[in-house]
Amino acid sequence: MRHRSLLERVRLLGRTAIDVVAGLGRASLFLVHALFSRGGVSGGFSLLVRQLYSVGVLSLAIIVVSGIFIGGVLSLQGFSILAKYGSEQAVGQMIALTLLRELGPVVTALLFAGRAGSALAAEIGNMKATEQLSSLEMIGVDPLKYIIAPRLWAGFISLPVLAAMFSVVGIWGGSWVAVDWLGVYEGSFWANMQNSVSFTEDVLNGVIKSVVFAFVVTWIAVYQGYDCDPTSEGISRATTRTVVYASLAVLGLDFILTALMFGDF
Amino acid sequence: MSAEQAYAVELKGVTFKRGARSIFENVDIRIPRGKVTGIMGPSGSGKTTLLRLMGAQLRPSAGEVWVNGQNLPRLSRSDLFDARKHMGVLFQSGALFTDLDVFENVAFPLRVHTDLPEEMIRDIVLMKLQAVGLRGAIELMPDELSGGMKRRVALARAIAMDPQILMYDEPFVGQDPIAMGMLVRLIRLLNDALGITSIVVSHDLAETASIADYLYVVGDGQVLGQGTPAELMASDNPRIRQFMKGQADGPVPFHFSAPALADDFLGKR
Numbered sequence: 001m002r003h004r005s006l007l008e009r010v011r012l013l014g015r016t017a018i019d020v021v022a023g024l025g026r027a028s029l030f031l032v033h034a035l036f037s038r039g040g041v042s043g044g045f046s047l048l049v050r051q052l053y054s055v056g057v058l059s060l061a062i063i064v065v066s067g068i069f070i071g072g073v074l075s076l077q078g079f080s081i082l083a084k085y086g087s088e089q090a091v092g093q094m095i096a097l098t099l100l101r102e103l104g105p106v107v108t109a110l111l112f113a114g115r116a117g118s119a120l121a122a123e124i125g126n127m128k129a130t131e132q133l134s135s136l137e138m139i140g141v142d143p144l145k146y147i148i149a150p151r152l153w154a155g156f157i158s159l160p161v162l163a164a165m166f167s168v169v170g171i172w173g174g175s176w177v178a179v180d181w182l183g184v185y186e187g188s189f190w191a192n193m194q195n196s197v198s199f200t201e202d203v204l205n206g207v208i209k210s211v212v213f214a215f216v217v218t219w220i221a222v223y224q225g226y227d228c229d230p231t232s233e234g235i236s237r238a239t240t241r242t243v244v245y246a247s248l249a250v251l252g253l254d255f256i257l258t259a260l261m262f263g264d265f
Numbered sequence: 266m267s268a269e270q271a272y273a274v275e276l277k278g279v280t281f282k283r284g285a286r287s288i289f290e291n292v293d294i295r296i297p298r299g300k301v302t303g304i305m306g307p308s309g310s311g312k313t314t315l316l317r318l319m320g321a322q323l324r325p326s327a328g329e330v331w332v333n334g335q336n337l338p339r340l341s342r343s344d345l346f347d348a349r350k351h352m353g354v355l356f357q358s359g360a361l362f363t364d365l366d367v368f369e370n371v372a373f374p375l376r377v378h379t380d381l382p383e384e385m386i387r388d389i390v391l392m393k394l395q396a397v398g399l400r401g402a403i404e405l406m407p408d409e410l411s412g413g414m415k416r417r418v419a420l421a422r423a424i425a426m427d428p429q430i431l432m433y434d435e436p437f438v439g440q441d442p443i444a445m446g447m448l449v450r451l452i453r454l455l456n457d458a459l460g461i462t463s464i465v466v467s468h469d470l471a472e473t474a475s476i477a478d479y480l481y482v483v484g485d486g487q488v489l490g491q492g493t494p495a496e497l498m499a500s501d502n503p504r505i506r507q508f509m510k511g512q513a514d515g516p517v518p519f520h521f522s523a524p525a526l527a528d529d530f531l532g533k534r
Contacts (some may be wrong), residue, residue: 037342043376131360135419138320139374139426140350142342146377 027223034144034152047150055116055151056158060165062115063108067166070107071173074098079182088182092189093196095174100197100206101262104167106254109213112159113246117221120151121242124225125235148222155218156211163210205261212253217246272331273298273430273462274319279328281318288314290486291328301456301463303477305470307508310484312466313357316432319464320354321345333429350378353423357434359415361407367394367418368403374425393421396455398447412439417448424455430462431455437469449476470511474498482508
């Protein structure tokens, strides 16, 4: 490998920093233009409904199936640990808190990035490569309004709803394993859960997390698609980056949000 | 007639750079209104870039781009999209919307920009498709069409809103002789019947020269020459003569600039 002088390394570092800041600036302008610039497109609502279907409804299967499995696994693990302390009746409370506070928003966001985020990036990237975005521009239709905005809103709306469904299905899966299979008393399973879950502390904080994740994941996905090189490699890079950046952003933000919401300082 | 009325598009002192590389340097082009103007030049001479500058999809590094009396790079984003409603572009790939069938592709501009009733949209779409000979293909999806057919559907879409200016990016590439002849006649016919201004970017010399009222030859980031096809054919400029006569030898090199052949083969690079 070629040896780089110190000055060259400093210059490279500076170049990278400028590129990152410029990229963030472009991504922010892109978001502001798509969401807040004046003038809409006709039929905007039907465009949103179509995207809600492809981004939200089509992600439902993976979310529901994962929710059942994760709820079941939580139940099995929780039961085996809690049984050592004779408090297996508290398994309902443990499942509900884990799902509502953490796993619901986080796992849904990760699955959403893989299922819908990558599809959004690839679809938009392909539209760019085949000049469909250029052609929209020349027809006098702003692609940021016609293509990007409905996808952004669809992601913002779908992910929190999917996260809520994930938690509900997870709790149901957990109760099925704990109550019907492991023999935990049904009354104490649900009563413990009801007594320990607070609406503001647990449910609302979980919802806030999923709203933040929805915003970040969808923004990353559509921006990566819109900004990609219009080639096969460019689209492939955009989809990979979407999943990698979105997953890291979700996990990093989850740590920060958890520290702010539940941290003891 | 004022300059604004006489010319549909005017590029004044336009310079366009990609990074440090200059694609166009201080170029002046005036497209007369109501005429067919050809922009010709060898592959890689920046013809498509020129078309994108005229549609303000690219912003010049310096200079002005006037279209219908408006300096496009100075317009706000929403005004620019309004200005483009009067322009139609036929992209080289056709750029049809892959999730819509042929009918919906052609109907698209009408649906987003007008409140016309469905029957009228249907009539207009059928008329436009009839003009390009593809009325029978309304139910096909873009991936069921050949490259040439895609381009003809894209042409029907480009004329759906009856634009004032119609830009064609390499319209003759990949067309069979029958479609080619039809397309050549159609470009001329649309121009004369609808009174629009046509800009044809192409390197197909015979076809472009046969319909163009005026020609620009671009190369090396400059306008090498301009005039009627007959004037350019008779030009003394060796670069234009070489291009117009399709000669391999001349001042315009066939090879992309490269080191000496022997050095490459001997691995000196």
